[in-house]
Amino acid sequence: MFVLNSLDANVSVINPVTWEEIRRIPTGKEPHHLYLTPDERSIIIANALSDTLTFIDPRTAEVQRTVRDIVDPYHLRFTPDMKWLVTAANRLNHVDFYKWDGKELTLAKRVATSRTPSHIWIDSKSTTAYVSMQDSDELVAMDIATQSIRWRTKTGAMPADIYGSPDDKLLFVGLTGSDSVEVFDVSGVQPSSIKRIKTGSGAHAFRAAGDKRHLYVSNRVANTISKLDMQRQEVVDTYPVPGGPDCMDVSADGRFIFVSSRWAKKMSVVDTVEKKVIKQVPVGKSPHGVWTLQHAPR
Template identity: 30%
Template sequence: MRAAAISGMPEYDPKDLYAYDRPNELSPVVRDFPSLIYVPNSESNTVTVIDPKTYKVIHTVPVGEQPQHVVPSWDLKTLWVNNDVGNSLTPINPATGQFGAPVAVHDPYNLYFTPDGKSAVVMAEQDKEIVFRDPHTMAVQQTLKVPCEGVNHADFSPDGSYFIASCEFSGTLLKVDTTKHTLLGVINLKTGSMPQDVKIAPDGSTWYVADMATNGLWTLTGDDFKLTGFIPTGLGAHGLYVSRDSQYMYVTNRGEGTISVFDFATNSVKTKWKIPGKASPDMGGVSSDGKVLWISGRYDSEVYAISTDDGHLIARIPVGSGPHGLCVYPQPGRYSLGHTGVFR
């Protein structure tokens, strides 16, 4: 184990950043929480709740305008619905399933948490800002203006000292100091790029950025912040999810209805799973036991439950319009870095 660079962040395994995400290794904080799937329907202004045991909808709850993602808090005790156009965050108590009163937050397209748990990090896409806030009250701590359009997804370095974020509408990557809240670097990708989800390899050596327009993964190093290559995966590469054994990463190819299974050891796509019929796989997460990949169907008002053994479709569940940042909860891990569930 290795000590983190910032005070308050738990120590980590430099050989495997996801060492605490093993099947069913739930934190005592969440061990008794009911296992549920939370689906924000961006065009319906609702969250649909699914029982993963029966693959049935339990209920659908109205929230603020254009909910984009359902995000676990750093301390694992709260889920936050990002009501982007509604300028609010709706809290959910995952122990009871109760939806609380919305908290006013401007332009919360996406939400992360610093590895020390001291700040919530709001990706204010339209405002062109990354806003650091109190992780409980959401009061503003500091605002960082960014030199790009559509800042949306991110991941953190192994030691927590910085994070790398993508800017969808300007084809840009940013490197930001976690504690100083300052910009450390900018990479401009090729013209027409639309970078989406960001994920670091288990050993921390490589960063992967899904690009919806160039149809694959950009690779880069974090410390010196340099591009190292590009790996084709499929049309509309979008979401990135690490398997419970840290061997693979599931890449959703939204434009062609497939999931690419990326092998970290070979740095290549091992296989590709096709979802039957018309499909638009977007965002989601892996079940606690690692056996099911849950993904929203962004343009088809449905959710897909996919077997991680062989990629076959287990269930196709109708939900609201524009399902987006689906959250599987609870999941293994000691703390949450945000998004739909980035745990360490």
């Protein structure tokens, strides 16, 4: 299991049996998010202030390589067909499209955006990248083939993470400056905001429960995690989590949520049956991204 320590410039490796931090792997400055390549051969850690990507073997936790000159990679996502890597430059207000040939990344285009591009979601057909604009309160759709903006629409306050429904028709957007998740219908030529689901203050990051119906959202200010029914578009359960819950992963059987407690320097384990935190593992400063090898389907 990996937990990114954003202010320590490293990643904690945790034994999920003993719940001990067994070592730390140096990265670049401010590692915020990580992503498993679709072929599952590498975990990529985006180091925003070092302009680098660290590739790590997800099974052995060995560093495979470091890719340099990736400008301000705050958030990242591969297209499902593995032809493109898309990165959001949170500080520099642009989104980069990199071609991927299986070995090397080549910058195809840098697209200027509005203020503070935050999180990225890519549809299942590898055609559209959706990016939240945290300080412009916008959601932007980008055509991947042409690397151009298709549309933009206003959102609620401080949009952060994005999650798409399995049929690609709906987008769920966490409103960190509010207490809700905003739902957009993106099945037409233009998007439509159809609902706001009240979850808790600081609605921020998502992780699928693994059943293609339910979705978890961390409410960073409220110190809770909400379970959403994507079909009914409502909250069906809530779990208390101290310390500013942020990024999450879910165990393969769907019972446990592993979440970074951002302000407490810990990784918390939530039992969704007992509905409480059952374990907290000390990690580094400002823990952010979380990933486990034995995880529920995304």
